[in-house]
Amino acid sequence: MTRVVVTGGGTGIGRAAARLFARDGAEIVLVGRRADVLKETAAALEPARVLTVAADLADTAGALRVLDxxxxxxxxxxxxxxxxxxxxxxxxxxxxxxxxRRTLDANLVSAAVLTEALWPRLTRPGARVINVGSVAARRGGADGYTAAKAGMIGWSQGLARKGGPEGILVNTVAPGYVQDTEFFTTSGRSARHDALVTETLLGRAGVPDDIGAVIHFLASPEAGWITGQVFDVNGGSVLGR
Ligand SMILES: NC(=O)c1ccc[n+]([C@@H]2O[C@H](COP(=O)([O-])OP(=O)(O)OC[C@H]3O[C@@H](n4cnc5c(N)ncnc54)[C@H](OP(=O)(O)O)[C@@H]3O)[C@@H](O)[C@H]2O)c1
Incomplete structure (x- = not known):
């Protein structure tokens, strides 16, 4: 049985991805800080086999808890x-x-440390590491979040280089504005919502399934020759290059 670890799997994009993997019959490991949120999502994924691990990944002990x-x-x-x-x-x-610093830890160091901890456990050949970045890295921004998501691209590409000879494929998915997440809780109209939607070429906000579908594809056998890439999934708000 395929085993899939999804961090931040209790809500939003992570939950949408977990749902798709659960439909395939995979065993899912959901990681996040709030045990109750993880349990609720796990119950919704039944009858899939789901393990929940409450851990703060900004802390090295959190990665070790997942490993244990x-x-x-x-x-x-x-x-x-x-x-x-x-x-x-x-x-x-x-x-x-x-x-x-806290933002770098929560977004970038957390991913790097967990990947380092799980690296010996990854399937060889065939494992997939899929990192969730952000359109912020394409736009630029003078904040820790943008720096973390931009850093994730370089780190992810280096990891692809390291994993390639062992058959481990590593990619980044960079979402644009995605509603129905805790990141963007407003689902109705607001000046910010309208501005972000106007920036897209498709005239709508993303939903978690838009991103989950790309994550799911990158884990599929059909994506077996894709590594070291960044997938911008943003409704056309920032054009690819
Ligand atoms: N929504 C958007 O428009 C958007 C756009 C670009 C990129 N993204 C990226 O997409 C990813 C998923 O976000 P989302 O939009 O689905 O928002 P979300 O619903 O807030 O999901 C974030 C998840 O990460 C978990 N998390 C946060 N910090 C953690 C930590 N230190 N340790 C363990 N778990 C942690 C949260 O659970 P706990 O609070 O229980 O820990 C939550 O389940 C994020 O990396 C975000 O930066 C989102």
Missing amino acids: ALPEGPVDVLVNNAGGVDRDKQPGLAGYAESF
Whole structure:
């Protein structure tokens, strides 16, 4: 049975991806900080076999907790999806620095450390590592979130180089504006919503399934010759290059 680890799998994009893997009959490992949220999502994925691990991945101990909780056997797919913006920024230079570091930890270091911890457990050949970046990396932005998501692209490409000879494929999916997540809770109209939708060529916000579908494809046998790439999934808000 295919085993898939999805970080941030309790909500939004991670939950949508987990649902698609569950439909294939995969065993799913959902990771996030809130046990109750993970349990609720796990129940919705039944009858799939789902393991939940409550862990803060910004902390190295969180990655070790995931490793300890994994049953025997290899990991076929690792989706590094956990992340988000820091909503607790304090004023002043120290607050800026602290927030910037915290955001790098939560979005980039967390993915790198978990991948390093699970690397020996990945299926050889055939494992997939799928990292969730952001359109922010394409646009640029003077904040820790943009720096983390931009850093994720370079790190991910290096990981693809490292994994290639062992048959481990590594790619990044970079979403644009996706509603119905905790990242963007507003589903109705607002000035921000309207502005973000107007930027797309398709005239609508993304939904978690738009991103989940690409993650799912990248884990499929049909994607067996794709590695070291970035997939922009943004309704055309930023054009590919
Ligand atoms: N929605 C968008 O428009 C958008 C656009 C571009 C990129 N993204 C990226 O897409 C990914 C998924 O976000 P989403 O939109 O689906 O929003 P979301 O619903 O907020 O999902 C983020 C998930 O990550 C988990 N998480 C956050 N920090 C964590 C940590 N330190 N340790 C473990 N789990 C953690 C959260 O669960 P807990 O709070 O329970 O830990 C949550 O389930 C993120 O990396 C985000 O940056 C989203």
